[in-house]
Amino acid sequence: MDLILSNTNYGAIEGVIERFKARFDEGEHIFIVPDRFSMSMEKRLLESLNLTSSFNVEVVTFNRLAKKIMGNAADRCLTPEGSVLLLEKVVMESEGNLKYFKNFANRVSFARDLYATLTELRNSAVSANDLYKSAENMPKGIKDKIYDTAYLLEGYENALSEKVFDSTTRLKALADEISKQTLSQSFYVCGFSSYKAPELKIVEILNKTATYLCVGAVSGAGNANSRIYPYSLVAKLRNFEGVSESRYNYRLEKPFETISKYLFSYERVKPAPSGGKVKVKEFYTPFEETRFVAGEIAKAVREGRRYKDFTVAICDGGYAPIIKSVFGQYGIPFFIDKGYLVSQTLTAKYLLSLMRAVIDNYSLDSVLDFMKNPLFGEDCFDFENYCLKYSVDFVTRPFKFGEYEEPEKLRQKFEKLALTIPSKGKASDFSDALQKLLKSAVDNLGESLALTSLYKKLIDGSAKKIYTVLDEASAIMGDEQFETEEFYRTFSSAIAKLEVSVLPMYSDCVIIGDAESTKFYDTKNLFVLGANEGFLPRMSDGGVLLNHRAEDMLSKNGITLLSSAENNNISAMLSAVDMLISPSEKLWVSYSAKGADEQTLTASNVAAELKNYFSDCDNEDETKDDITDYCTLKNCFFKVMESMENPPDESHKKLTDAAYSVLTAEQKRRIEKLAPRQEYLVCESQKIKSTSVSRLEKFYGCPYSYYFAYMLGLKKREETSIMSTETGTIIHAVLEAFFRNEEEVKNINSFVEEQFAEIFKDERLKSKMEKSGDNSQIMRLKAECKKIVTDLDELSKRSKFKPIFVEAEFADTKDGFGAIKLSTKYGEVELRGKIDRVDAYDGYCLIIDYKSFKSASLSLSDIYFGKKLQLYIYLSALVGSKNFKPAGAFYLPLFNSYTDGKRYSLKGQALLDKEILSAIDSECSKKDESLLDITFDGNQEVKSTVGKENKVLTNGQFNTVMEYAKKVAAKGAELISEGFIKASPVKGNCDVCDFSEICSQKDKNPRSIAAGKSGEIIEKMEKVVK
Template sequence: MSLKMIYGRSGSGKTTIMYDLIKKNLEENPSSNHIILVPEQYTFRSEQKVLKDLKETSIFNVSVMSFNSIVKKVLNTVGGSNHDLVSETGKTMLMTRALFNIKDELVYFKRVSKNTGFIELAKELVDQMKRFDIDIIEFEKIIDNLDDIELLQKLKDIKLFYSEYNKELSKNYIDLIDEANYSLEKFKDAFFLKDSFIYIDEFNDFSEIQYKILEKIFLYAKKTYISLTIDVEDRFNDIFYITKDTDNKLSKVAVESSTYIEKPIIIKDETPKRFQKGKELDHLQKEFFKYPSKKFIKEPSNIKLYRAQNRYDEVERVCTDIINKTREDDTLKYNDIAILCRDIESYESVIRSVFREHDLPIFLDKRLPIDGNLLSLYIISLLEMVVYGYSYENVFKLLKTGLTKMSIDDIHILENYILAYDIKGYKYNEVFEYSYPNIRDEKLNKIYMDKVNNIREELILIYNDFLENIKEKITVKEKVELLFIHLSENEIFEKTYKDIYIDESIISKKSEGILKEQEEVNKSIIEIMDNFVEVLGEDILENKDFLSIFKAAIESHEAAIIPFTLDQIIVGDVARVKTGRIKNLYILGANDGIFPRTIRDDELLSDKDIIKIKEEGVEIGIDSRSKSFYEQFLVYTAFSTASEFMWISYAASDIDGKSLRPSIVISRLKNIFINLEEEVYINPYEVQNDGIESLDSRKGSFNKLIHEMRRDIQGEDVNPLWGEVYNYYDNNPEYKYKLKIAESGLEYTNQVKSLSEESANKLYDKNLYLSVSKIEKFSECPFAYYVRYGLMAKERKFYEMTPPDIGTLMHSVIDQFTEDIKGIELGISSLDKEFIRESVDLLVDKEIEKNNLIYKSSPRYRYMGEKVKKIIYKSIDTLTAQIAKGDFIPMFNELGFGVGSNLPPLAIDIPGEDKEALLMGRIDRIDVLEMEGKSYIRIIDYKSSDKNISLNDVYYGLQLQLLVYLEVVLKNWEKLVSNEAIPGAILYFRMDNPMIKGSLDLSDKEIEIEILKSLRMKGMILNDAKVIKSMDKDMEGYSLVIPARFRKDGELSSASKETILTEEEFTILREYTKKKLGLILKEMVKGNISIVPYKNKDLTPCRYCEYKSICQFDTKIKDNNYNNLRLFTTDELWNNMQKTKEEEDGKNLD
């Protein structure tokens, strides 16, 4: 029994000496067992090394083991425990059950004990306590001696779940640490250890249980060799703090087990074997942690420092460097290269994406979390449906995994309906009867309703049985069986592979890694279900607890992935990856707080807690000081990994553009290598490489080709080399189609061409049936009109009340109210407020019952319904007051014009076209004043928002509605009134319940006057004092009803030429409106669908346009310009429109 230590710095040849000793001992002791003991993650590479380095020697008696495997071999040889070994998933389930059992006893952790994150932290702390061999009796003594109240509460809770967990575990199971403890007494009977040679390599430290196993190995093995990374001559360097501490503990174990400690092997080579080709790397690992350090004067050729713009650029440049180096050196294989980060999570997705793009094979040495996998999402969503029923989130989270039989189109059809009517729960089992959202055509609506109900039936057919069968009061085993049957019958496992295979039997080479990962995920899900049955099988859990434990198991489970080929670039965390012999190393993410990592208190016991407990004589964890030494040691380990070349880089900004600082190791590196140049980000497309060196991988070169094609289009000089590259890709079946897409993309502009004559004719028949609002939409932006009314694209309807919905409701109620009171002899002005209030309540409730059930769906919407009632009541109350103040009498409400309406459509000739447009619409209210043998017409349009008429907007065709209504009435006046019809006014009335500003002592009369002022109608009125007085008989100065004012001399104020119009000006406006309509319609039928929104100062329809994500209008893009409207003065507008009228009059004379 003897122990021989091997000391040396990284790269000094410790492993080489170890294998030389194996060869020597194999020759001298061929019948003895030779066991190489390495960390778990290093066993595969060690087995490869044994086959390679010991091939000429008898290796039948050589075994590569980890601590776990040596324990298993002892127990398999001698006889193990009667308990089954619990998996990590099983431990999560047991911890969940343990915490549930003691939930009422917990104090400090009571509120967080059900959180998945806490379950994992509790499990890790229990494992840590076992690794440190914590005796529960000693733990209780600490609790008795503590005076720190907060820590005392923590430890009492920890003792509770530690004890409860072990109680649950001991019923049927044993974990790895307990198994190791159990095996200790068995080592003496393990014959394979007797007179064996043990070689322990690649460790820096050991846990308490591992020291106990080492004690047994020292006792029964013939000779034990252990290598440690220590520079024995450098006594004062803290970098070896961890390994020196390990060495002291090993010596103590050896003494206690009466093991003879031989003279160690100390490697003192000036230049270690690893760095024979990398002198700078040798200098780096020797001097980096020395103070003062020796400077390296020459410009280093084996070390490169790069400051990247961001992580994507950082990884992109690494790919380019790897491609160049493997191209320059035929002997450099991918498995000679490693990429290390200290924050692999931040780089993982970028590395996968960029390396795939460059066709570089990588093996990510990291256990794969399965909680984001589609299969995991499907199962969790399914179980959430069990607990919470058919809710939108659960149903569509499940359907959108793509693992169901439902097509994506069917999912969208169902989703639109569910969102529009807030369907949930039992409603899924009832036939959907409400009309399909945004479809008014009855035939088309029936098609969609049949379709959505068929989809609904398909959905409940698949899931109802499962949801009904998985009862609360059945065992966990029965629930798991039901889940497995559902997954099998619906071929869910098979569907996880559907996007990986090219067809049923062929898989693309690029997808091999993805296939392996999915296979491991599927195995993991089966393993979780097996663990459920094994650990909790006979328990009866409520479905919400079943879901909670399943979710915790999935979130904590990580699948082990093994390399599917040997020649791959290894990628991983500095702390985990054991790289073996690496020629070229790339260290990414050398940023402040990341490399080395900042020590944080993110565990159940803080650093302060750990130190306090240590002072009481019990070691329960690693304190921040030791963690800091560990981080320094990782930096040293990384810097001494490569034998020939090392790249180190950092990102200047994160994904959001926030600046990042370089790590302290960067400044230290520059301080030692005084001529080390820091390369900085340069746009690769701005660097013109004329030679073949500009080409790297097929994908990378393809991207560069596209850039050169863009330069060529812009008229820049391009190297003829790129013509040959173009021909290569054009003749490559894999890239030919991609090249064509790229070419079309280079010619891309979001601006659209006009519709062909054939398409325009299909869209616009011989006679166009249009509303004025559609024409105004075209004037705002032709493309928006085309998308809305040509393509019939509509925003998804949600189960919510929008301003247009509220406006429609208010319109409907006011129209019905005015219709209902037609028979009242004294008219609307005679109605009292109570009658109006009761009528409004009745009509709103009736309308809600018929079309707007959403108002009953929640307290918020019920409140909104009451608010709408108040607005309508106040609006009608104001309307009655306005009518009462004048002599105009409401004659018509909701008067329609168009095919099948009260009045015929308004026909508009389209210049130069053999077509005419027929305008249709509905006029909210027409008031009439009979005076002096003439009928004065007042058109009123109800609006739910504030609106006025602008002559500029009329001029540009943006506001034609009221003028079209006026034209329709005047053109058909004989059908409506007995006398000649004269335009009296065109006005907007805003429906609102305004807030009145003023003192608290305002009288009712004063409040009423303020409300009338606030809701004063806006628009244009005839310049006739009698007519104006007939709209507001009490008018003195400013009118409370219309936008007019009398001066003190009794004359009308001429303050606004846009508001007070003569009869001639009304005629000019009417004639101009018809002319403008014809010009707009001409552009429409010509197929103009250009993306040219208007702009009036800062006002543009793009601000609220629902189609801006389609057109992607941006003035920075070529051919993207606003239709900037010149704002004319009122006089200029009247002159321009007068000319139009005179032109029309001249044509009529001709």
């Protein structure tokens, strides 16, 4: 065996290739390399030979070598997912004999985590007997864990038979097979920093049976950081028979040689310039970091470079979606070299969500989760609206309310699919059903979805993987009986870590790899993103089931795991060094103060060490002041949109203006249409002729919210759940009926029962009544109504003011008072609306509006800013049309839950007249019992203010406020007619806005409505009125 040692993994590979080239004409050659490295190796071998193809060279992994040499026998090997299924069966059979794991065994992820642990043990040549013996010397907690692990390992290995084996037993079988043969091929093994026990055994046997064997390995002998290099592996290789050792030192550029020899040694190195070869950059966010990279690549391509000259390594997986977004804006073709979890693909979710819906008895959430999968092939928007409107929590019965025909068709389609899932059956029954479901869904996909090439490949690739897993489930557990939930758990566990990979779609693109797992080979320029502490390198604290403490206990008993936390961490350091020295031209290492998840981060020690090594690594000015750095129209469009959210300072305004100047007419039109700072509609607004006070109040709360509700006509989805707004409507209806017929009501309890029966004739609320689960809510509301009506009936006896109008309508109708007229510069505008109650006494009137929330209040500031105009506009109409004198304008909060204190209190302003105040409430002078929110001084004179608020007004002040309310209403009507839609919410308005989730201006620049003390506000109103 020729053993080629080198200072780098790349050098070891190149040394092996040199031996290969010298022997190229001598028969067949087989290269054994790590997984996910074979394609790169094939490319490099052909380049080294200056050929486009060759028939006597093959690149394989150890598992592919097993298939090559063992033929059909290797096909009996389970996939990792099949092994998890077999292990799931073993766990289910062993559950009663477990001690430590007995409470974890039924978790979905347990079999998957156990498989990883058992595979590690077997790859480290650790047997069940080894574990049993070591457990005898351990404390009870660890002892039980090791005992259970040994028991499950023994059960798993017993379950493997001569007819089927897993990847570990296949490699053992391969070692046994080649030990019996004389192999005519020349073998080359390279790219490995460590070997599993069966793999190392295969190499040892190849040394005896192959025509020729050459092995490459990296050695850091003499380096300050030699501890991170695999010296124990080199020692094992040296002990093989007939080893001929040679050194192939790969010449690194000086800065990369420094990294190779010193990184992770923490020895002091005299700073030296890197000659521009190494740069370390700090950014505030990953977006800024990624934009810098995109800008550098785009600039280099404009100067004649190719996209494939650049590689990006991401230390944090959260960067992947950011790269997709930013590189898309810059028009940079890229390929993310990663496996996609099958469990997260449409195909797996289609099957899992349908099984979940069956398990959950067709609960609405689970059914919608299934229906919203594109493979279902239907738009379920109307179905969801129907279920919300009629409070369908479980989709178990045919629909019958309202316009049910279309939603019912979807329900029937779902039910037909769900019924194909067995409630109980053999594993083969479940497997067959799921395969038929998936095949039908994928075959019917057709042109129904505009899928990108990537997603089409993912659907096809993941479907094939799932078929394989289900076939293995039938083979391994075919006749075993399962409940639906049991098979769901087994299937979920089997595919939890299963990945599907795709190939690059461009020959010239930027390759994006994972800093931990991707092999960076033959790289020219490398950007390392997210080099933060904890991410570069990613350190391990042991496995999921056998943690660092368990590993230490095993080590003390003579059992060393190949992938222990210590070994994994050393390997991670070496991988980081390999990656950082891989570029032949330039290395950029960057990190952000904020992570992709908004968490505060610090720079990794790697970044700090590089700054210590190289004096010129962070002194480059990267200020962007040229429009060409924006590269594409798409990115210019994005930058202009971004500037509308966050207006640029003067230093960047010229750049933004320049970016806007190169946009297409269509892009400019879109920006003008969507501009968040837009104050008026672009098109001419229709002049309003009539409106309601509530609409005007919404406009003053936020014109943009008004635009959503009444110009675009957007509505919140109807839901049958009795929300606070609907609760208020029901209470209003009961009170209206009571005060309209107060003298005729003999028994309040019976009256409320009759009103509820009438109210719940509504189809939507009737569906609510049919749900026993909601009856308690309705009963509580009914009891609350009985309490409120009884209390208000008693309180009305304390007042000389009696209801004369209930649900008084201000409109030009037969029973109405007539619409309120507003004079605007665009003509007369009619105001329509209703007021809950008007009480009168001796020529005076007061207005009462019920509110279903405790915090209801009416301040003069609210009126001044147009937020609450209703009461004073209606009061003005009554005073004008019925010759009443104003006695008060109040909200009366009525709410479902109460704390200690006054239950009922009129919120607003009353007339400053002791006789009228006593007429409103005979107990008004008693602070703890008064309905009125007023106070008296020591002389029993009414105080005009409570805190900063006026609670009483003179007759003249009432007139001022009424006139001011009408003027503000008229101004609001004019602004609406002019198309004013500026997003300017009153502070707190976004919290209760129906459109906050779709509004880009949510909580931005809220308006304060603190206009000063009440006396000052009255003076301001007087000036406006005059």
